[in-house]
Amino acid sequence: MERNAARTRAVRVIAVPAVALLALLTGCSSGATSAPTAAPSPGALGSLSVQGPRSHLELSGGVLRRNPSGTAELAVTVRNAGSVPEHLSLVSTPDNGRATLQGSKDNTLSTAGVLIRPGETATFGGDQGPTIAFPAHPGAASPSSTADAILIFSVTGLVHLQVAVTG
Numbered sequence: 497m498e499r500n501a502a503r504t505r506a507v508r509v510i511a512v513p514a515v516a517l518l519a520l521l522t523g524c525s526s527g528a529t530s531a532p533t534a535a536p537s538p539g540a541l542g543s544l545s546v547q548g549p550r551s552h553l554e555l556s557g558g559v560l561r562r563n564p565s566g567t568a569e570l571a572v573t574v575r576n577a578g579s580v581p582e583h584l585s586l587v588s589t590p591d592n593g594r595a596t597l598q599g600s601k602d603n604t605l606s607t608a609g610v611l612i613r614p615g616e617t618a619t620f621g622g623d624q625g626p627t628i629a630f631p632a633h634p635g636a637a638s639p640s641s642t643a644d645a646i647l648i649f650s651v652t653g654l655v656h657l658q659v660a661v662t663g
Contacts, residue, residue, distance in 0.1 A: 541558075541642065541658055541659065541660055542555075542556065542557055542558030542559055542572070542657070542658070542659045542660060543555060543556040543557070543558065544558075544655065544657050546652055546655055548651070548652055548653075550578060550579070550580050550651055551576075551578040551580065551582060551649070551651045551652040552576075552577040552578040553574060553575065553576060553577065553578070553582065553649065553652055553655070554574070554575040554577055555572055555573070555574050555575075555647075555655070555657055556572070556573045556575075557571065557572060557573045558570065558571070558572040558645065558657050558658075558659035558660075559571045559572075559621075559659055559660050559661075559662055560589065560592070560630075560643045560645065560659050560660070560661045560662070561621070561662050561663050562661065562662065562663035563663060564663075567629065567630060567631060568592050568629075568630040568663075569621055569627060569628060569629050569630065570587060570589075570595065570620060570621065570628040570630070570645055570659065571620060571621030571622075571628075572620050572621065572628070572645075572657070572659070573617060573618070573619045573620070574612055574617065574618045574620065575616075575617040576612040576613060576614055576615065576616055576617070576618075577615070578614055578651070579614050580614060580651055581611060581612070581613050581614060581651075582611075582612045582614075582649050582650060582651050582652065583606070583608040583609035583610060583611055583612070583649065583650040583651075584597065584609045584610045584612065584618070584620075584647060584648075584649055585597075585608060585609030585610075585648050585649065585650055586609070586646075586647070586648040587628050587645060587646065587647050587648075588645075588646045589630070589643050589644060589645050589646065590643075590644060591643060592630040592631075592643070593630060593631065594630075595628045595629055595630045596628075596629050596630075596631075597609065597610050597626065597627070597628060598610075598626055598627045598629070599611070599626050600618075600624060600625050600626045601624070602616070602618075602624075602625075603618045603625065603626045605626070608650055609649075609650060610626045641660075641661045642658050642659065642660055642661060643658070643659055643660075643661050644656060644657075644658055644659075645657045645658070645659050
């Protein structure tokens with residue numbers, strides 16, 4: 497009898513975690529649905545609304561400004577309409593490569609990126625705001641065209657923003 501009880505316990509030790517793992521893998525756990533991923537809402541050129549389970553970002557005024565020196569700067573306003581702090585951690589374009597981020601007094605730069613607090617707005621490329629600067633790159637997009645900017649945020653994740661190219 498003790499032998500049967502030991503087998504029953506052994507089966508339970510294996511079966512319970514296996515059932516729990518199966519439920520997680522198939523998405524069938526107590527009626528819960530999988531969390532939605534950040535989904536962009538269509539916007540005008542240089543503008544985009546991105547909302548996820550814990551984040552809501554409003555991007556507007558996106559323009560890639562080419563300087564006579566051959567460098568470029570991305571100007572964009574990012575409003576954190578979500579309830580958690582957000583960090584812009586990386587920006588790149590296919591033609592201009594990876595940008596260098598610089599913080600400001602209100603939007604400090606840390607290893608996580610440029611901080612954008614809930615309910616606040618960061619104006620990148622403004623007089624007092626943080627900056628997104630690209631090095632010189634021989635394949636830079638020509639003026640009067642568009643470019644795809646890739647922005648990576650700590651909570652929202654990867655965001656594709658199509659912007660006008662000026663200069």
